[in-house]
Amino acid sequence: MEAPMCLIENSPGQPLQINAQALGILQRIHQPVVVVAIVGLYRTGKSYLMNRLAGRGTRGFSLGATVQANTKGIWMWCLPHPLRADHVLVLLDTEGLGDVEKSNTDNDSWIFALSVLLSSTFVYNSMGTINHYALEQMHFVTELSQHIKMKASDKESHDLASAFPAFVWTVRDFTLQLCLEDGTPITEDQYLERALERRPEAPESQDLPKRCIRELFPWRKCFVFDRPASRQDLQRLEELPESQLSQEFLEQAHRFCRxxxxxxxxxxxxxxRLVNGTLLASLVESYVGAIRNKEVPCIENAVLALAQLENVAAVREAVQRYDKMEELMRPMLPTEDVASLLVAHSCCEEEALRVFMGRAFRDEGQHFQKQLADQLQAKLGELCRRNEGASLDRCQAVLMELYQEVEDNIVRGHYLQPGGYQRFLRDRQSVVEWFHQAEDKGLMAAKALQDFLASKEEAAQSxxxxxxxxxxKEKELEVEKARAEAAQREAQLQREMQERAEQMAREKERSFEEHKKQLMAKMEQERRTLLAEQERLLQQRLQEQRRLQEEGFHREVSRLQGEIQGLRHQIQNQRSCRGKICTIS
Incomplete structure (x- = not known):
């Protein structure tokens, strides 16, 4: 995108609306997305900071230079990620919160909630210092549990922290020294954590935002910024070259961007599950749709809806990959035996499965994988029929060419002379021998020969x-001999068909094992990912428990103990389910 575009519109007197053009841009992004959203009170310099992050200096998101909020709704800017070639950086700039001139201030909470739901890194931007006033303005974070649900069945939302983004608090025009009262230097992160320290005697207006930030955003970071220029120059910040900006500010902005x-x-x-632009677009539709219907956006419902769409697409893409590979095999047909065909099919199937596993997720009971397995079995049946058809066509063409001279002799009456039957038998045997020597007949050669000779039996009897x-008596013996030879060929044909059926049965078993193997590998990968997240959250909760103990919040320590025990139980379950798998039938 050359410039930002409004993604979610917040028009006066209207419910939130999605910009179809911006949504279409997201839908065409198939790489994973790093989504950075910034929120904060209006006129705090959010857009300027996002433009720095975009690497476009001051050009991009509209800055404005008055006390009125300039950005409306949520604006989006999709850019190549500067360090990851296979990722896209999606920047979301939001309208300023708390603008008293807005006609619909209720949407502030929804803008805040959507920024949390859509982002992987959530930036809260404020001015001055993190003091009582700044925390009071963070009342939006205290409302998140009312505006976001983890599960549809929950009356109150739990486990939101596991689904929430990393939290970055940026403090603009920071004027304090980063040190303790005794002069000991502290880091920006330590400054944030000290500002979030809770005291039992503190009023709820100060304590509740601290508690919500600590509970909902376990992974936090802080950056402070000097004023970028003089107050007078701030009015024309878009026009200022970097040489006229504060060197301290530039260094701080560089650290933030890095x-x-x-x-x-x-x-x-x-x-x-990694989210690409297509999935992000679906999340936007799901969450905004819920808000427009006056419902609380539900993370689980959105994920299940995504899973349905992605799993349908995964089956479709896997079958398309199979078809594309199978097309490359067609010049090989017909194969001389079914084993060669099954080897080729198994290669196509393994690749199709890799495509499916790469996109599918939350496939409860392997419903969609079973659909794929059924479709691939049907594809194998089609491939076998195509192979048999190609073999029959080839054999019939060879037989007709070889038999043409015999056919001409029959028409000319060459065999209607004394001893003609023996001459016919010798000529016919020569045709059979030449047919056996012909190449590329495929696996239906015996069937084609049997049917061909049967079709010529009436002429032979004449x-x-x-x-x-x-x-x-001799004629009767010749008839019996012909029947015996036909029966022998039929028996050989039946043996070949039986062997082919056994090979197909073994192929079905091999296919089942391949599906099982790839499913187990996927489940193991997902188990490890989930286990790592759970262990990371457990360590954070243990740290928070120790901190609450030190601060004297003993009742909350007990409440948190229940959550910690639940996490430990989940971790133990994940460790014990290694190697277990649902049966695919």
Whole structure:
């Protein structure tokens, strides 16, 4: 995108609306997305900071220079990630919160909630210092549990922290010294954590935002910024060259941008599934649709809806990959035996499965994988029929060419002479021998020969009966001999068909094992991802428990203990289910 575009419109007196053009841009992005959203009170310099992050200086998101908020709704800017060639950086700039001139201030909470739901890194921007006033303005974070649900069945939302983005608090025009009262230097992160320290005697207006930030955003970071220029120059910040900006500010902005570029993770959903632009677009539709219907956006419902769409697409893409590979095999047809065909099919199937596994997720009961297995079995049946058809066509063409001279002799009456039947048998045997020597007949050669000879049997019997050199008894013996030879060929054909059926049965078993193997590998990968997230959250919760103990919040320590025990139980379950798998039938 050459410039930002409004993604979610917040028009006066209207519900939130999605810009179809911006949504279409997202839908065409198939790489993983790193989504960075910034929120904060209006006129705090959010857009300027995002433009720095975009690497476009001051050009991009509209800055404005008055006390009125300039950005409306949520604006989006999709850019190549500066450090990850296979990722896209999606920047979301939001309208300023708390603008008293807005006609619909209720949407502030929804803008805040959507920024949390859509981002992988959530930046809150404020001015001055993190003091009582700044925390009071963070009342939006205290409302998140009312505006976001983890599960549809929950009356109250739990486990939101596991689905929430990393939290970065940026403090603009920071004027304090980063040190303790005794002069000991502290880091920006330590400054944030000290500001979030809770005191039992503190009023709820100060304590509740601290508690919500600590509970909902376990992974936090802080950056402070000097004023970028003099107050007078701030009015024309878009026009100022970097040489006229504060050197301290430039260094601080560089550190912030480097952190986002190096550390901000790609957007994921439950189970560690990477989100690309297409999935992000679906999340936008799901969450905004819920808000427009006056419902609380539900993370689980959105994920299940995504899983349905993705799994349908995964089956379709896997079958398309199979078809594309199978097309490359067609010049090989017909194969001389079914084993060669099954080897080729198994290669196509393994590749199709890899495509499916790469896109599918939350396939409860392997419903969609079973659909794929059924379709691939049907594809194998089609491939076998195509192979048999190609073999029959080839054999029939060879037989007709080889038999043409015999056919001409029959028409000319060459065999309707004394001893003609024996000459016919010799000529026919020569045709059979030449047919056996012909190449590229395929696996239906025996069937084609049997059917061909059967189709010529009436003519053979006519020649036999017309041969005056043979007695009736001899003719009867020749008839029996012909029947015996036909029966022998039929028995051989049945043996080949039986062997082919056994090979197909073994192929079905091999296919089942391949599906099982790839499913187990996928489940193991998902299990490890989930286990790592759970262990990371457990360590954070243990740290928070110790901190609450030190701060004297004993009742909350007990409540948190229940959550910690639940996490430990989940981790133990994940460790014990290694290697277990649902049966695919």
């Amino acid at each position: 952190h986002i570029q190096e550390s901000a993770k790609a957007k994921t959903i439950q189970g560690g 020649i036999l009966q017309a041969d005056q050199t043979l007695q009736e």
